[in-house]
Amino acid sequence: MSATAVGVSKEHITKTPGVCGGRACIAGHRIRVMDVVVYHERLGRTPAEIAATFPGITVADVHAALAYYHDNRAEIEHDFEVHRQADEYGKTQPSKLKEYLAKNPEARAKLDALRGNLGE
Numbered sequence: 446m447s448a449t450a451v452g453v454s455k456e457h458i459t460k461t462p463g464v465c466g467g468r469a470c471i472a473g474h475r476i477r478v479m480d481v482v483v484y485h486e487r488l489g490r491t492p493a494e495i496a497a498t499f500p501g502i503t504v505a506d507v508h509a510a511l512a513y514y515h516d517n518r519a520e521i522e523h524d525f526e527v528h529r530q531a532d533e534y535g536k537t538q539p540s541k542l543k544e545y546l547a548k549n550p551e552a553r554a555k556l557d558a559l560r561g562n563l564g565e
Contacts, residue, residue, distance in 0.1 A: 457509030468524055469513055471506045479524050481510035
C-alpha cells in the first residue's frame with residue numbers, strides 16, 4: 446500500500462487505502478481531516494489548541510487540514526453524512542458493549558469519567 450498525496454499540501458494531507466477508510470488524513474497519522482474540522486468548526490478550538498490535543502501534529506498540519514476541507518468541502522461533508530448514517534444504524538442494533546455497561550456500573554463510571562476528561 447502506498448500513500449497518495451492529495452490536495453493543497455502534499456506533505457501534510459494524504460489518502461491511504463486501508464487507513465481510516467481511505468479518508469483524507471494528516472500525513473503519517475490516523476487523524477482525519479474531518480476530525481480537525483469537528484474540533485475547529487464545531488467545538489471552536491484554535492489550530493494551536495487542536496495541535497496540542499493531538500501529539501505529533503503541527504499547527505501547519507491543522508491549517509493544511511482546514512485548507513483541504515475548504516477545497517474539498519463536498520467530500521468531507523459526505524464523510525460526515527456516512528458517519529451520521531452509521532451512527533443512526535448503530536442505535537438500532539444490539540450492542541454487547543451497551544449490555545456490558547448496563548450490567549457493570551463501575552465500567553460505566555470509568556467510561557463517563559473518560560468522556561468528561563475529553564470534554565464530551
